[in-house]
Amino acid sequence: MEDLSGKQLGQYKLDRRLGRGGMASVYKAYQPGTDRHVAIKILPRDDMGDPNFLNRFRQEARIIANLEHPHILPVYDYGEANGYTFLVMRLVEGGTLADLLRGRPLPLERIGKTISQLAEALDYAHSRGVVHRDIKPGNILVDANGRCLLSDFGIAKMAVSSPQYTVTGSFVGTPQYASPEQALGKDLDGRSDIYSLGVILYEMATGKVPYEADTPMGLVIKHVNEPLPAPSSVNPSLPPALESVIARSLAKDRRDRFQTAGEMASALSAAIVQGLQPTGQQTVFEPISTYIERLPTPIPLAHAPSEPRLPTFEGTQPRRRLPAWIWAVGGTGALLFCTALILVASLGSRLFPLALMDKTPSATLLQPVSLVEPTSTPTPTRMSPTPIPPAGSDTIFLEYILDASGSMLELLQGQTKLSIAQAVLSERVSALPPDVHVGLRVYGHRVPYQQEEQSCKDIELVVPIQVGGANPILDWLASMQAQGMTPMSEAIRLAAEDFTFTPANTNSIILISDGLETCGDDPSDVARYLQELGIDFTIHVIGLGVDDETREQLKRLADTGKGVYHDANSEEDLQKALADLNTLVIQTALEKPVLPTEAPTPTPLPEPNFDAASEGQLQASSTYPGYSPEMARDGDLATSWFSAGSKVDGSTSVFRWTGIQDDWIASITVISNREHIVPDYRTGFGFGLVTIQVLDASGTVVYEETAELPGTPDPDVTFKPGVTGREVVLTFTGHESPDCGGFAELQIGVVR
Known part of the structure; x- marks a missing residue:
């Protein structure tokens, strides 16, 4: 989609693009009539030509815009102009619950407060016939005051109404947080959201999700079939009463769960009171940076209360049989199944899969930064990428x-x-x-x-x-x-x-x-x-x-x-x-019949659908005062991270990104200072070479390549690693200035 910065969209003056993805862009915009800044999500023109999508968009946007609750992110307006469809939302200062978690458990007081606020929002939405369908930490905004706002109502369902994303089957959601009935393609009610909230409760209490697998298919099967791993096996300090609340929230049969989110929150509150020990300490949570919310959708409710069964954990729970799934269509069922799960993994970002528009968490600056020594002198080199399964000489x-x-x-x-x-x-x-x-x-x-x-x-x-x-x-x-x-x-x-x-x-x-x-x-x-x-x-x-x-x-x-x-x-x-x-x-x-092909073609690398640079930790060997590493992922080409140059770093300046999980890293782009807000900083503050290294979770270098940066300003450079990794290290040499040197933006395109 073209950059619409500075253009008019209806009554809204688009200021600058906050982020973009394959399916939408989000802009900071000014609304003169109310004298306020808002966030506008703009969908591509492709969807405008499909009447079914437009009707669904208007219907669901209208319903969600009428949701008014202190813990639901408001949608102010929606419309169509200049060939684009768009949503207007509040611009929120803060981050997400995912930013707070980062693989660690939260204090009990914080857990109780978070679940209480989310339960209020869900009960309100459920009472109006709206099921969220994609409850996960990334869809829970946390503002500067620590208040939670639930975003993305129904975005997963709206995603599959797009002609570009129509897949046989009815699964929508995120595999790590999907309820069993959601995974099985059944009709959903509010208890599906309660299960997803239970997964979040498990994650807040232990620092990890209950089920992990190498593939989305493996995750879905575990939610349907696998006994729940006892939370206390991950975090032994959890009170037994809290563990019971988690177990009931995550019952495979929705009739055995809490029937309302409020019921779950009340049980949790009582469990926390039992488990709290007086410490006299106060936990302080730092606010996180700007986050732009997303879109929502309505679904009818059908509660069916029943007497809950006693919670059981892995090792005591009988194995559950896998019921029929609404995926297979003829001989291509498995292929559609895999395609659908790839879609599912990115449904939360259906309208803007690149995370630049989602969140820009605070950088953690640790000095000095350790460097994995490059495997050769700084000359253009390339390590063999992680192999992709062959497309098929033998089958x-x-x-x-x-x-x-x-x-x-x-x-x-x-x-x-x-x-x-x-x-x-x-x-x-x-x-x-x-x-x-x-x-x-x-x-x-x-x-x-x-x-x-x-x-x-x-x-x-x-x-x-x-x-x-x-x-x-x-x-x-x-x-x-x-x-x-x-x-x-x-x-x-x-x-x-x-x-x-x-x-x-x-x-x-x-x-x-x-x-x-x-x-x-x-x-x-x-x-x-x-x-x-x-x-x-x-x-x-x-x-x-x-x-x-x-x-x-x-x-x-x-x-x-x-x-x-x-x-x-x-x-x-x-x-x-x-x-x-x-x-x-x-x-x-x-x-077996084989479809004819004109010529064998190599298996293509997956296209990135998420910018992982916007999450995780940033470190730098040095920082020029006022130009932190955070500026290298704020989505603004007018700002830059600057090192303190060779006077402090010596011959190499290092910039390191550490992700929150292993990802297939399809592309890495480094954008120079060419559009810096201070014209004098655009030239003379770059480097001669950059070496990119990708490291896996064990710290092993799995990809390395060096690129020359001739002239000034430096050229933008893009690398195509095609490997699974968790860290990216940029090593710069050939400082153009002895006391300052940097770049504007780092983009790490991953496949999720």
Whole structure:
């Protein structure tokens, strides 16, 4: 979208752009009629051509504009002008709850105050038929006085009404905070917001969210299926009464939760009173910088009160079956599922995904800044980026799941079943074509069955699915043992996260087992639910010396998994069964129709949808008085961070950004002083070279590149790391001035 700074939009005079993203820009603007400054969110012209989106926008903006509550961020106005659709909001000085958390628990008094204010706002909105759908710390503004304001009512639902973001399925929200019914695409009422508020309560009490996973799909499945990890296991100082409030807030069944947010807040208040110990100390919270709010949406309420059940935590809560999901459509269900989750991860920023318009938290200045020494002299270099999965010369993905429970030590024709499985699997894996992606998952091999609870969790992906996976499988099989329970169902569920799901791939599991499931649901039920999720793989099963009851269970699993079942009562039987199934997997893949392409193309790097420079910590080796590192992420090209130059730093000045999480870093842009408010500072205060380093969470350099900065002012430079990292270090050399040097803006484009 073009920069509209200085232009007129209806009655509003646009001052300057505060931030922008792929789907909207936010401007500080002046409203002459009221003599006040406001924030205006401007949508791109693309949406203006869709009548359905415009009707939804007008309807929902009208409803949200009528929400008047001290803890709901007000929308003043909305309209259309000059081919743009826009919302007018209050310009708020402050930050977000996410800025306060930063991975640490908050004091009990602060937790109680925050939940109380948010509960008031939610009960007010719910009583008017409005469900938020995307409660998360980033949507909770905290002003300079510590007051919370809830923003973004309904923005997730409005997002999927856009023609650019229409995806089959009805999930809207953020996976880390989504309720089970939201993840399942069900109709929502206010209790979905209460669950999301419960996740925030858990995070405020422990410093972390209850569920973590490598993929959005993994997160969603955990919210639906996984028992709640006890908050006290993360923060042992939590009062038991507070833990009970968290557990009830996060009940899987909404009938078991608090039925109103006010009920939750009252229970929390009582729990905090019980848990507080007099300390005579006062916690002071510093205000955070300017934050611009977002947009909202209405949904009808349907409360269904019931008697709550006692809260349970991980280790005591029965495993919940995965119900049907409204995602899959034909053979592309899994692809749509992944696409939808990518959308979900950024729904909170649907209208302005770059965080420059969201928040600019205070910088933490620590001196001196340690530098990871560049791997070479300052000449243009580039480290290999983290590899992206290939788009597909070979499309066969095969995972063996091997039962290593204690019953595999039983004899079959004078040998243990385990030794037969080891020998045959080793031989058949060696015979696979070299370009097949193959992996191995095992259960029951580490914890003896006498330790039932732990043995039911004894599942390991010993060799991830990969080209060349046969050799590490052979190395591992030689030393394996058998001694535990049979968590077959959970092993299959976990296998759903091991595959790459694209329409071109053929994904298969070959399970070798000799016993019944002893830890959870019937394996065929789990396979059926995974299919309803749109997860597309075939499950073939070999029963090794099994009885009639076990055979029936394993056959049901193969039938449900659209695979083939084989009985094997000898080493020869297993040889033939495994050879037949390997051949079947390969033939199925080769016979699968492939869409013609003109020429192979490399897998494109994901496009960034969030500017992570606006969050996290900033550090600098030195700072010229009055020109702090914070100015390098304030969204204003007229301001700059300046170091104290070579007189203080020596030959190198260092600027470091540390993020709040691991992110796929797609781009890094450094903008020079070319538009500084003081014309004399635009030239003569730059550098000769800049070396960019990206570090992962362990501090390892995963990307490095050096760029020359010829002339003055310095040119803007953009790097394309394409790696996962948490820190970015900028090392400047060749100071143009001995006592001052810097740049205007750092932008770190990530994919969320």
